[in-house]
Amino acid sequence: MGNKALQQLNDAVQVVLQRARQQVLAQMGTQLTVAEKTSRKDLVTNVDKSNEHFLVHELRRLDSQAKILGEEGLGDTVTSMSGHVWIVDPIDGTMNFVHQRNHFAMMIGYYIDGVPTLGYIYDVMADRLFAGGPDLGVTVNGNPLPAPADLDLTDGLFGASGPLLIHDRYQMQAIAHASLGPRIMGSAGIQISQVLAGELVGYLSYLRPWDFAAGRVLAETLGLAVSQVDGEPVNMLSSGAVLIATKSAQRAILTIVR
Amino acid sequence: MGNKALQQLNDAVQVVLQRARQQVLAQMGTQLTVAEKTSRKDLVTNVDKSNEHFLVHELRRLDSQAKILGEEGLGDTVTSMSGHVWIVDPIDGTMNFVHQRNHFAMMIGYYIDGVPTLGYIYDVMADRLFAGGPDLGVTVNGNPLPAPADLDLTDGLFGASGPLLIHDRYQMQAIAHASLGPRIMGSAGIQISQVLAGELVGYLSYLRPWDFAAGRVLAETLGLAVSQVDGEPVNMLSSGAVLIATKSAQRAILTIVR
Numbered sequence: 001m002g003n004k005a006l007q008q009l010n011d012a013v014q015v016v017l018q019r020a021r022q023q024v025l026a027q028m029g030t031q032l033t034v035a036e037k038t039s040r041k042d043l044v045t046n047v048d049k050s051n052e053h054f055l056v057h058e059l060r061r062l063d064s065q066a067k068i069l070g071e072e073g074l075g076d077t078v079t080s081m082s083g084h085v086w087i088v089d090p091i092d093g094t095m096n097f098v099h100q101r102n103h104f105a106m107m108i109g110y111y112i113d114g115v116p117t118l119g120y121i122y123d124v125m126a127d128r129l130f131a132g133g134p135d136l137g138v139t140v141n142g143n144p145l146p147a148p149a150d151l152d153l154t155d156g157l158f159g160a161s162g163p164l165l166i167h168d169r170y171q172m173q174a175i176a177h178a179s180l181g182p183r184i185m186g187s188a189g190i191q192i193s194q195v196l197a198g199e200l201v202g203y204l205s206y207l208r209p210w211d212f213a214a215g216r217v218l219a220e221t222l223g224l225a226v227s228q229v230d231g232e233p234v235n236m237l238s239s240g241a242v243l244i245a246t247k248s249a250q251r252a253i254l255t256i257v258r
Numbered sequence: 259m260g261n262k263a264l265q266q267l268n269d270a271v272q273v274v275l276q277r278a279r280q281q282v283l284a285q286m287g288t289q290l291t292v293a294e295k296t297s298r299k300d301l302v303t304n305v306d307k308s309n310e311h312f313l314v315h316e317l318r319r320l321d322s323q324a325k326i327l328g329e330e331g332l333g334d335t336v337t338s339m340s341g342h343v344w345i346v347d348p349i350d351g352t353m354n355f356v357h358q359r360n361h362f363a364m365m366i367g368y369y370i371d372g373v374p375t376l377g378y379i380y381d382v383m384a385d386r387l388f389a390g391g392p393d394l395g396v397t398v399n400g401n402p403l404p405a406p407a408d409l410d411l412t413d414g415l416f417g418a419s420g421p422l423l424i425h426d427r428y429q430m431q432a433i434a435h436a437s438l439g440p441r442i443m444g445s446a447g448i449q450i451s452q453v454l455a456g457e458l459v460g461y462l463s464y465l466r467p468w469d470f471a472a473g474r475v476l477a478e479t480l481g482l483a484v485s486q487v488d489g490e491p492v493n494m495l496s497s498g499a500v501l502i503a504t505k506s507a508q509r510a511i512l513t514i515v516r
Binding site (some may be wrong): 040041095096099100101102154156157160162163165166173176177180181182183184185186194199 | 357359412424
């Protein structure tokens, strides 16, 4: 895809996300329908579903070749990264959405034959839209976002996962202790956006493809490291412990984990 | 103090805090001077100091009998809660202020002969000012705040402290696991305000007087429980593990801690 076509697509996706945000804000004024998925800590609402339905429909309209993997299963069954693959999380941080009406995000990642191409993280209540990719750079609400400083783990706040910190998986307690302090927001989208903005030095959590597809594109574009917790490359069609961090913090964290 | 005088004082303090916010926002555009206090995780900036100086000066102007206890020591040495005592935290969450330019609060608590009288928590970047006390009720940006629902621990998100969760003090890992999930924001002011708004079911942390003086007034006004982690009453002139929660969540948490 040429750069002009990519920029047009990038603009169009941002318009779609702004429309999605307005619809979600309107739905927040009405009674939510909340259901448990795998446990009492894993929720889905009518808004997750209606927003995924909207995003899938709009992405198909923009990209006739689209294969779309959505968290709520309203897209396609995607078994390979060949061709044009969109990975969609309509509401990331549904628990926060239900209990806080804050701290949730919409995310979209776009890969062509497995190559990270475009990414979007929209912090809905802060109205902060991170967008872009390797050919276009990263913007926040249309303004260029500079790459964050390559801070070491000891010089920054660390984005933790509640379950991994409680159960000390991957030495997360030692990692948090080595940093300036752990933060837990309960949303991969929010915490990855904070790494992009230099507000966290890294983020480690057990993630599914829609949790990190967008963040990977944006983070790599900004020179951040994205890997599995053992340092190996991530696989966009499987789940696992994913680390997104400055390169210096990644080195320090991998040393602690090993 | 009569209710009319109290309301006038309440209005005046909110005006002072709005002026303080404007000054802090202006200072955020300039280079910060950051120093360590007791450790690399305990910071103070020129803005903490200048804002405490401003707040102490303005509170003295409003209340000629004021004894003022400030985090940065620019007020008085306060050894008793007799008379009019103001307890001030000019920037709560200084680490966030320095590294995130977000998620910090200004707090003021007002006690007359030890009786909780007025409280203020100002989430600066969200521009969300919680204000009031037992005689006036609680408002957010001037709008009455209803008491949060009396949710049980299992039905809400739990506000945790990073150090206490990492080191599992007071069974904090079990408490977090029993809840719908832990959240760590790194600011007592921000997390207590989330309990007030019903966004967290409780918050437990090791706190100093200026960390909870405001929150105690506001929380008790809204029918929330404020106690030490052993269930005993808090002492406004000493530090310790303080729990602010719905009454149902407090019962559940005290059972886990004991």
